[in-house]
Amino acid sequence: MTDVERKQTVAVIDYGMGNLHSVKSALEHVAPEQNVVVTSDPAVVATADRVIFPGVGAIRDCMAEIKRLGFDQLLREQIATGKPVLGICVGMQALMDHSEENNGVDCIHILPGQVKFFGEHHKDAEGNALKVPHMGWNEVHHNDHPLWANIPQNARFYFVHSFYIHAREAALVAATCNYGVEFHAALTRGNLFAVQFHPEKSHTAGLQLLKNFLHWNGKA
Amino acid sequence: MALAKRIIPCLDVDNGRVVKGVNFVGIRDAGDPVEIAKRYNDEGADEITFLDITATHEGRDTTVHTVEKIASQVFIPLTVGGGIRTVDDIRTMLNAGADKVSINSAAVFNPDFVKAASDRFGAQCIVVAIDAKKVSVDGEEPRWEIFTHGGRKPTGINAVEWAMKMAEYGAGEILLTSMDGDGTKKGYDLGVTRAISDAVPIPVIASGGVGNLQHLVDGVTLGRADAVLAASIFHFREYTVPQAKEFMRAQGIEVRL
Numbered sequence: 001m002t003d004v005e006r007k008q009t010v011a012v013i014d015y016g017m018g019n020l021h022s023v024k025s026a027l028e029h030v031a032p033e034q035n036v037v038v039t040s041d042p043a044v045v046a047t048a049d050r051v052i053f054p055g056v057g058a059i060r061d062c063m064a065e066i067k068r069l070g071f072d073q074l075l076r077e078q079i080a081t082g083k084p085v086l087g088i089c090v091g092m093q094a095l096m097d098h099s100e101e102n103n104g105v106d107c108i109h110i111l112p113g114q115v116k117f118f119g120e121h122h123k124d125a126e127g128n129a130l131k132v133p134h135m136g137w138n139e140v141h142h143n144d145h146p147l148w149a150n151i152p153q154n155a156r157f158y159f160v161h162s163f164y165i166h167a168r169e170a171a172l173v174a175a176t177c178n179y180g181v182e183f184h185a186a187l188t189r190g191n192l193f194a195v196q197f198h199p200e201k202s203h204t205a206g207l208q209l210l211k212n213f214l215h216w217n218g219k220a
Numbered sequence: 221m222a223l224a225k226r227i228i229p230c231l232d233v234d235n236g237r238v239v240k241g242v243n244f245v246g247i248r249d250a251g252d253p254v255e256i257a258k259r260y261n262d263e264g265a266d267e268i269t270f271l272d273i274t275a276t277h278e279g280r281d282t283t284v285h286t287v288e289k290i291a292s293q294v295f296i297p298l299t300v301g302g303g304i305r306t307v308d309d310i311r312t313m314l315n316a317g318a319d320k321v322s323i324n325s326a327a328v329f330n331p332d333f334v335k336a337a338s339d340r341f342g343a344q345c346i347v348v349a350i351d352a353k354k355v356s357v358d359g360e361e362p363r364w365e366i367f368t369h370g371g372r373k374p375t376g377i378n379a380v381e382w383a384m385k386m387a388e389y390g391a392g393e394i395l396l397t398s399m400d401g402d403g404t405k406k407g408y409d410l411g412v413t414r415a416i417s418d419a420v421p422i423p424v425i426a427s428g429g430v431g432n433l434q435h436l437v438d439g440v441t442l443g444r445a446d447a448v449l450a451a452s453i454f455h456f457r458e459y460t461v462p463q464a465k466e467f468m469r470a471q472g473i474e475v476r477l
Binding site: 021022025029120130132134137138161201 | 224
């Protein structure tokens with residue numbers, strides 16, 4: 001096989017936190033020509049062309065597994081190679097400095113910023129009560145990063161989370177969303193991109209973002 | 221602009237076929253669940269709920285395969301309910317591709333199961349289904365009770381208090397079915413929907429009794445539900461999901477189009 005014919009591989013990192021089938025089937029759906037592997041083997045992640053770092057559930061449990069498996073270090077190394085890396089939902093939150101969830105959890109410190117609680121009595125600007133978790137389809141206001149190609153401004157994506165991200169540097173913000181408070185729905189730095197919503201569950205817009213990621217060279 | 225109200229077509233599945241009963245009995249066939257789920261996905265449904273109505277009595281292998289097939293073709297959230305009684309049942313359904321599971325009777329018999337499930341898998345994937353029936357008579361302060369076994373067994377539990385307790389126990393969402401309304405096409409029980417929506421901090425899905433698009437609107441505006449679920453109006457193509465959304469939008473409700 002020549003390099004041209006070699007199948008591109010995307011590794012979905014599995015650290016036992018939740019269902020990765022939907023991520024895998026969405027990736028296969030948008031890029032049948034690529035090889036999608038769900039793996040907890042660092043060697044497989046290292047040889048992949050692209051890496052996806054998902055996550056669901058409580059941050060305390062996620063961070064415990066990430067650290068036990070040494071995936072915090074693995075992520076740093078993979079990001080340093082320059083290959084495209086995509087964090088999803090709690091995977092994105094784990095990349096930050098710290099989360100307020102579970103009475104405070106120290107995270108991986110790859111992206112500077114905090115993960116904050118929407119609050120017990122969360123309200124919109126008019127004072128109406130807002131349900132937490134923030135669950136459902138909300139509008140995403142995005143910049144002109146290549147991962148937003150062919151995705152309309154203010155397209156709706158599917159969110160489900162009770163904690164939101166506030167990055168410390170405005171330059172990292174690739175998209176915002178409003179749910180009583182404006183939060184950072186997507187962050188990016190170099191070859192790293194991270195989203196709070198679930199692209200694999202966000203129908204046309206989400207599939208387009210995954211497709212864009214699978215054809216991204218890691219350069220903004 | 222804000223979070224959209226969700227429209228959730230529900231597939232009641234009996235032995236691998238979509239069916240819809242009237243007041244939980246008297247079933248008619250509505251087709252292949254995989255084809256129907258795919259159609260709803262393509263039409264712009266916001267989520268799909270799959271309720272295995274045979275689950276309490278029969279084997280679950282068919283259900284697991286059907287869920288797997290749906291999950292590989294549907295790129296919106298998928299909730300699976302019916303006969304979810306153990307942490308293993310939840311794991312099986314999540315592994316088959318469900319994003320959330322709906323716990324009904326098992327929560328009533330063992331509320332700590334909801335706690336354990338939420339701790340293990342996260343509140344985001346734990347939906348507690350409540351089947352409520354009005355037990356007060358006209359002129360009394362309205363009161364609703366929880367029923368189990370498809371609406372056949374009363375429990376004496378107050379529905380609003382139960383919903384609040386389930387939210388405390390880690391439910392991420394309440395799927396509220398009015399047993400009086402279910403299958404009747406007379407609309408949601410807006411009283412219990414409103415009472416529970418106002419009482420709990422988590423999202424509430426209204427269910428049971430939708431016969432026309434105004435019922436969906438009422439569920440949101442009068443019942444204050446975060447999402448509206450319907451089955452037969454979509455299965456039998458009385459209305460499509462886009463028609464439902466256009467209708468809701470025309471009445472000022474934010475929807476995903």
